[in-house]
Amino acid sequence: xxxxxxxxxxxxxxxxxxxxxxxxxxxxxxxxxxxxxxxxxxxxxxxxxxxxxxxxxxxxxxxxxxxxxxxxxxxxxxxxxxxxxxxxxxxxxxxxxxxxxxxxxxxxxxxxxxxxxxxxxxxxxxxxxxxxxxxxxxxxxxxxxxxxxxxxxxxxxxxxxxxxxxxxxxxxxxxxxxxxxxxxxxxxxxxxxxxxxxxxxxxxxxxxxxxxxxxxxxxxxxxxxxxxxxxxxxxxxxxxxxxxxxxxxxxxxxxxxxxxxxxxxxxxxx
Amino acid sequence: xxxxxxxxxxxxxxxxxxxxxxxxxxxxxxxxxxxxxxxxxxxxxxxxxxxxxxxxxxxxxxxxxxxxxxxxxxxxxxxxxxxxxxxxxxxxxxxxxxxxxxxxxxxxxxxxxxxxxxxxxxxxxxxxxxxxxxxxxxxxxxxxxxxxxxxxxxxxxxxxxxxxxxxxxxxxxxxxxxxxxxxxxxxxxxxxxxxxxxxxxxxxxxxxxxxxxxxxxxxxxxxxxxxxxxxx
Numbered sequence: 001x002x003x004x005x006x007x008x009x010x011x012x013x014x015x016x017x018x019x020x021x022x023x024x025x026x027x028x029x030x031x032x033x034x035x036x037x038x039x040x041x042x043x044x045x046x047x048x049x050x051x052x053x054x055x056x057x058x059x060x061x062x063x064x065x066x067x068x069x070x071x072x073x074x075x076x077x078x079x080x081x082x083x084x085x086x087x088x089x090x091x092x093x094x095x096x097x098x099x100x101x102x103x104x105x106x107x108x109x110x111x112x113x114x115x116x117x118x119x120x121x122x123x124x125x126x127x128x129x130x131x132x133x134x135x136x137x138x139x140x141x142x143x144x145x146x147x148x149x150x151x152x153x154x155x156x157x158x159x160x161x162x163x164x165x166x167x168x169x170x171x172x173x174x175x176x177x178x179x180x181x182x183x184x185x186x187x188x189x190x191x192x193x194x195x196x197x198x199x200x201x202x203x204x205x206x207x208x209x210x211x212x213x214x215x216x217x218x219x220x221x222x223x224x225x226x227x228x229x230x231x232x233x234x235x236x237x238x239x240x241x242x243x244x245x246x247x248x249x250x251x252x253x254x255x256x257x258x259x260x261x262x263x264x265x266x267x268x269x270x
Numbered sequence: 271x272x273x274x275x276x277x278x279x280x281x282x283x284x285x286x287x288x289x290x291x292x293x294x295x296x297x298x299x300x301x302x303x304x305x306x307x308x309x310x311x312x313x314x315x316x317x318x319x320x321x322x323x324x325x326x327x328x329x330x331x332x333x334x335x336x337x338x339x340x341x342x343x344x345x346x347x348x349x350x351x352x353x354x355x356x357x358x359x360x361x362x363x364x365x366x367x368x369x370x371x372x373x374x375x376x377x378x379x380x381x382x383x384x385x386x387x388x389x390x391x392x393x394x395x396x397x398x399x400x401x402x403x404x405x406x407x408x409x410x411x412x413x414x415x416x417x418x419x420x421x422x423x424x425x426x427x428x429x430x431x432x433x434x435x436x437x438x439x440x441x442x443x444x445x446x447x448x449x450x451x452x453x454x455x456x457x458x459x460x461x462x463x464x465x466x467x468x469x470x471x472x473x474x475x476x477x478x479x480x481x482x483x484x485x486x487x488x489x490x491x492x493x494x495x496x497x498x499x500x501x502x
Contacts, residue, residue, distance in 0.1 A: 178363040181323070182425060183352035184380035265325070 002164050003250075004204035006157040007242050011212045013153050014238045017146040022234075024139040027131060028101035029060065033113065034126040037093040041121045046093040049121060053095065058103040058112065063096045070094060092123055105136055157245065162253040165197055169257040176261045190258045197254045201246035209239045275334075276301050276433045276465040277322065282331030284317050291317040293489045295331070299467060301432065304459045306476060306497055307469040309486030315469045318486070319437050322467075323355055324348040336432045353381045356426025356434040356464070360441035363422065364410040370397070370421055371406040377428050396424040399461075400454060416447035420454065427458055434458070436468040440475065448472060452479050476500055 037046050043066050050064040070091045075081055083089050099109070109132060113125045169176070179189045216235075277299040284292035291314040299305055309315050320326040322335050324343055333340035336354035343351065357363075365373050374393035383389045397403045400420040410418055419439055426434050436455065440448035452468070452475050459466045467484075470476075476483065476497035483494040487502070494500060 172367075174363070175365055175367065178365055179376070179380065180349070181352060181357050181359075181363060182377045182380060183349045183355075183429075184376075185346075185349045188380050 003161050003201055003246060004207035006153070006160045007205050007208035007246060008211050010150065010153040010157050010245065011208050011238055011242050012215070013146065013150045014241065015212055015216065015235075017143065017150055018234045018238065020139060020142050020146055024143065025101050027134075027139070028104035029098065031099065031104050031131060032127065033097040033099070033109070033116075035095040035097060035116055036123045036126065037095070037121050038123045039092055041093055043093065045121055046095065049119065050095045053097060053116075058099055058108070060098045060100045061096075062098075065094045065096060067091045067093050104132070106132055154245070158249050161201070161246070161249045165250065165253045166257045168197075169193065169254070169261065173261040173264075176258065180262065186259070186262050189262065190255060193258055194251065194254050197250045198247065201250040202243060205243040205246040208242055212238075274300055276303075277333075277335055277467070279333045280331055282328060282333050284314060284321050284326075285329055286314075286317045286320075286326060291489065292486070292491065295491050297484060297491055297493065299433070299465050301465055302459060302463045303482060304456055304466045305468070305482040305484060307467055307484045307486070308471060308476070308500065308502065310502060311471070313486045314489070315486060316437065318491075319435050319467075319469060322433075323357055323435055324351050353429055354432050356423075356429075356431040358419070358422050358426050358434060358436040358439045360438040364418060364425075366410050369407055369409050370402065370413070373410070373421065374425055374428060377425055381429055392428060396427055399427070399458065400424040415443050416450065419443060419447075419451055423451070423454060423458070427462060427464065430462055431464055434464050434466045434468075436466065438469055438471070440470060440472055445474065448475060449478065456481075471502075473500070 037049075046066070047064050050062045053059055053062040067089050070093075071083060071089045074091065075083070099112070103109075103112075109127065113127065116122055116125055176189055275298045277297060279295050279297040282292075282295045283290055284295065295318075307315055307318070317326060321328050321333070321340065324338075324340070324347075327343070328340035336351065338347065338351045338354075365376055368376065371390075371393055374396065375389055378389045378392060383392075394403065394406070397406055400423055402417060402420055402424060405413065405417065410421070413421065419442075423434075423439075434455065439455070440451050443451065455466050455468060456479060458464060477499075480497045483497045483500050485492045485494060485500065485502070
């Protein structure tokens, strides 16, 4: 039971870490640089420029939005036909750029923007600077803190599971001695213990996985769309890691705890 | 060494954690022979028995138990030695987490028995021998002290041992039950042709059931042919 609880907490932190990582990626990949072109730029030149941008390795996507498309969108959103009232379309052509997440950091974005600005047809470049710094500083810090917490919980799991098993075997130390007195070999005595704790550990891990899964389910039901389940692999990895973790901790812990009492003089058992 | 002996000890020193307990011991016990081991508390009875069943090492002199050379005994051989011995303790040492039948079956499977039917049959045989045939489903804590000790004896004789080492087997029992246990051990010794070495300080038993005596005194072991009238 205690094995299941520590594994559950370790798994939960693993999930939170995974989310912060996902959120970070989400912010980075949805981070948009909007390039507005000079009034009077030919549509063809704008499309050419966007194609050249798209070929850069840092750029995930570069979408050209013509002034007509922009006006259309704007009018649909506002419900006002401003071209009619103004007599002309004041909006410029624009290119919306998304960068690959690896390049979404302040230094690179600044360089990238100044490079684009050098182009004559560019009027202005716009990007959400505050989101950029948030992504870079806060999420990184959160990720590191979570990683440290996951490690601490891993150690706690190690400690708790090891102690649980040692206490359990301590309680059976006379049993172990009795088995030795009737001629059982060390291996014969240890095997059932290994089997028992291994089964308990795997049940504990499955319990932890089930609990974490139901928490995920609950969050997803309550806050729709908050979590991105596009990629199932990280969840499978976390589940597998919990099972593996319990096995890795349990086998040596059981072995060494048993061995201790197998080698101890009976008078020292009391 | 003489093949008719189950225990042959010559010029042996017995240590417990580097303290010399028994000095220059010579002792022999023949096959099928019953003998008492007596001596004051703390005199070395337990050290002597522990060395015989491989819990302590024999460091000086020569010693052979049930064909095993105690000087050359490795840790991995200790289980093999113990399969030729039956060990009976004052404090029972039963597997408290399982019932009477399973206590016996554990010993059989630990000592290499595979056939479930044969195992059950052998377990029933020894339960019959010690008079516990109707209690095979009970847990150890549901048995009386005398019954628990009978079960320990049943367990000890499962593999038809050459030697039964009994360390104060009647220590926790009242006089009537003590006599029953000694009678039982003597019967088994005859029926199964097993030697018995029984440590005790119950002199009533020595008077009522006379046998050979090994008397531990001041670090030496003295061998006496008749237990009647023996005093410490």
